[in-house]
Every structure is written in C-alpha cells, then in structure tokens.
Amino acid sequence: MMEAFLQGDAAFDGIFVTAVRTTGIFCRPTCPAKKPRPENVHFYGTPREALLSGFRPCKRCRPLEAAGDTPDWLRPLLADLEQDPTRRWRDDDLRQQGLSPERVRRWFQTQHGMTFHAYSRARRLGSALGQVQDGSQVTRAAFASGYGSLSGFQEAFQRYFGASPTDLNRTTVVRVDRITTPLGPMLVAATDTRLCLLEFVDRRMLATQVQRLRRHLDAVFVPDRNDIITRTESEVAEYFDGSRRDFTVPIVTPGTEFQQQVWSALRRIPYGQTVSYRDLAAAVGRPAAVRAVGTTNGLNALAIIVPCHRVIGADGKLVGYGGGVWRKKRLLELEIEAATFAP
Ligand SMILES: [Zn+2]
Structure with a gap:
C-alpha cells in the first residue's frame, strides 16, 4: 500500500484510503496533493473506517466520491456538509433542501455502509478531535x-x-x-x-x-x-485480547441513586454471562421497574467496563445497544470464547 501510495498508482483507487496523522485528513492513494512523510500515514480499507477514526475527507481528491458517480442531486448536500461539518442535520433540514431523507440514507448506506446521520456525527466528532490525533x-x-x-x-x-x-x-x-x-x-x-x-x-x-x-x-x-x-x-x-475480565481503573458514574444501583448491579454480572432486564430489575429490588432499568442501562456512559452488553431480552434476543447490536454480539462472543478456552 505504501508503494502504491508513493507512486500514486491509480489501480488502487477504491481499494484503500490513506490518512495522515499530522493533518487529520484522508485521501485516495492517487491524491495530487504533496505526499506526507511515510511515518505519518495510516491506511484504511474504507472511507468509513477513516471517518470513524476521526479523519476528514480531502477537499482535493474527495475520497468519499467514487470516481465520477456522485449523483448531481447529492452534490449540494455534500458541499454544505464540508462547509460546516459541525452542523447537526435533521430529516427536516434535508426536506427543506428538496431531498428525500430516505433517498439520502440509502445512498450513504450503499456507498459507505453507514447512514447519513452516522456520517454527519462522525464528521462532527472528527472535526472536533481531528487535530488531537497527532x-x-x-x-x-x-x-x-x-x-x-x-x-x-x-x-x-x-x-x-x-x-x-x-x-x-x-x-x-x-x-x-x-x-x-x-x-x-x-x-x-x-x-x-x-x-x-x-x-x-x-x-x-x-x-x-x-x-x-x-x-x-x-x-x-x-x-x-x-x-x-x-x-x-x-x-x-x-x-x-481475552486476558482481562475485571477492570481496575477507578470510575465515576454520576446519576440518581436508582441509576447508581442499576449500574452497580451491571458490574456484578459475571464475565461471559447474561441476564434479562427483568433479572436486573429484581436485582435492584424494583421488579416492576423493568422499563426504567432498560432506560438506565442505555444511559450507561462506560461501555464494556460497566457491562450493559450482558443484559438481553427475556426471550434471549440481543435487543438494544447504544453502540449497535452487532457490537453487543461480538463482545458476548469474545467473552464466551475466552471463558471457554481459559475457564
Ligand atoms: Zn487528497
């Protein structure tokens, strides 16, 4: 990849993107801009990964737009987004620009594997943290x-x-x-x-x-x-890497007394095991408060360490996880696997 990047090899356009720590920007391998020092370059398989890592798309080579196929109807929106990446977008804002939120969502999903809102959230955080990267x-x-x-x-x-x-x-x-x-x-x-x-x-x-x-x-x-x-x-x-089950870093979880109780109960669920929302409500002595327990679970600000991913639906389904159900699934798989091979 480094060779392809240094030579600006067009055969690799669309195969990976290059991100530069010092500028916080990511590019196509063929970007005409001045080449950065190799030690500052990161490679990502997709623009999505570069975005989620907090990099901003280059304005010259526009790595988000696969060669020539950004539809005309979408260009003004992409331009607005680059103009002010800190803006929060709502479906209504899209409608006001004469765009169908569903159509926009579908395009981002197909092109970048994420929704438009996830994309704009990533851009917002990327522009806030972009230069902290180095x-x-x-x-x-x-x-x-x-x-x-x-x-x-x-x-x-x-x-x-x-x-x-x-x-x-x-x-x-x-x-x-x-x-x-x-x-x-x-x-x-x-x-x-x-x-x-x-x-x-x-x-x-x-x-x-x-x-x-x-x-x-x-x-x-x-x-x-x-x-x-x-x-x-x-x-x-x-x-x-499967070698740690308990966290020792000191934490603070500000909230009401009820919220504190729920979060402590979460910390008592053993590694690799799951409980239902109903079990959790019973564990804090509020068996009727299943909904409130669910809401509090969602307000947890310490993913993984306060293991809200170990709470599942009464029917065993992996419902609701702030970081996405696919992550909840992976975290549980990881724990079960580690617990099986080194009980
Ligand atoms: Zn570029």
Whole structure:
C-alpha cells in the first residue's frame, strides 16, 4: 500500500484510503496533493473506517466520491456538509433542501455502509478531535490559551464538548481523547482521578452523554490525555485480547441513586454471562421497574467496563445497544470464547 501510495498508482483507487496523522485528513492513494512523510500515514480499507477514526475527507481528491458517480442531486448536500461539518442535520433540514431523507440514507448506506446521520456525527466528532490525533502538545497548549490560529478546530471542539478557554478555571477538568479497538475507535474521558466516559465514537447520543456528564460533574472538557486514559487504553486492549475480565481503573458514574444501583448491579454480572432486564430489575429490588432499568442501562456512559452488553431480552434476543447490536454480539462472543478456552 505504501508503494502504491508513493507512486500514486491509480489501480488502487477504491481499494484503500490513506490518512495522515499530522493533518487529520484522508485521501485516495492517487491524491495530487504533496505526499506526507511515510511515518505519518495510516491506511484504511474504507472511507468509513477513516471517518470513524476521526479523519476528514480531502477537499482535493474527495475520497468519499467514487470516481465520477456522485449523483448531481447529492452534490449540494455534500458541499454544505464540508462547509460546516459541525452542523447537526435533521430529516427536516434535508426536506427543506428538496431531498428525500430516505433517498439520502440509502445512498450513504450503499456507498459507505453507514447512514447519513452516522456520517454527519462522525464528521462532527472528527472535526472536533481531528487535530488531537497527532498528540501535538502545541495544539493542546494553544487550545488552553485560546490561540487564534486554531480557532476553527477550537470552535468545533467547543460546539461538541462545550468548553471555552475561560471555563478552564472551573473546578473539574475532564481530558478527552480517542483509543482504537478491534470494534472501532472509542472516545475516552477522565478527570485527574477517575474515568467518566468510554463510548464508541459512532454511537447515537454520544453528544448528549457528553452534555450530561458536563452538567453532573460541573466540568470542562479539554482535548488531552492523562494516566487514567492511558490505563483505560491498556485495560481495554487486554479485554479485547481475552486476558482481562475485571477492570481496575477507578470510575465515576454520576446519576440518581436508582441509576447508581442499576449500574452497580451491571458490574456484578459475571464475565461471559447474561441476564434479562427483568433479572436486573429484581436485582435492584424494583421488579416492576423493568422499563426504567432498560432506560438506565442505555444511559450507561462506560461501555464494556460497566457491562450493559450482558443484559438481553427475556426471550434471549440481543435487543438494544447504544453502540449497535452487532457490537453487543461480538463482545458476548469474545467473552464466551475466552471463558471457554481459559475457564
Ligand atoms: Zn487528497
């Protein structure tokens, strides 16, 4: 791939995309732009993976548009999206532009294997975190001091995480960064002493979770990393290779007393085992509150560590998971397999 990329080999167009850590941008292998240093290049099999990892599509080679086949009716929407990636789109906004939300959804699903809304969520987070990718201390320092040249990034970050440099004097500072996992990138946020958010970046309601945490912790989010995030990253990696069943990183799960009870009950479900929502309601002494238990399960902000994926429907079906039912299935398969081979 590196060879094909350095030579701009058109035979590989559509086979993979190249993403550059230092710029946060991804390209076709044939992009006419100046070639970056090889050590800063990542390869992804699809634009979708590059997007979900927080990269932005290149404006010159337009890697999202397979050669020449972007329909005319869609071009204005793609242009608007690139103009302002931080915008939240609703079906009504599409209709106002004379577009059918179903048609838009179908095109994105076919071309990129994701819905338009998932795509715009990924773009939003990508533009908020894009430049954090390279771990640049300069970016962080500039962000903290409100340095003007990064204003575009800073604004995107603020719109997503609600921080502003003047808020930095407030009590709790939450650092936020990304980690990669075999099931896709995750957003990780932690105070100086505790982990408060661990979620797949494409999950619905992620921005809502962030707002909820910000309110509960009276916190300001800044793009950065600390020991808690690094520790979470290694524990999650051990979990995915089957060598870790219990997490030891300290956590904080702000919520009502009932919510706290439900989340603690979740942590008591043994690795590789499942319970029903009804079992869970009984476990917290509220057998009639099955619905409320389900809702609280969905508000869990610490995926994997607070194992809401171990709760299933009474009929054994893998219903509802914020990160997508396919992930719930994979997590349970992984645990069952690890438990079978090393009981
Ligand atoms: Zn390009």
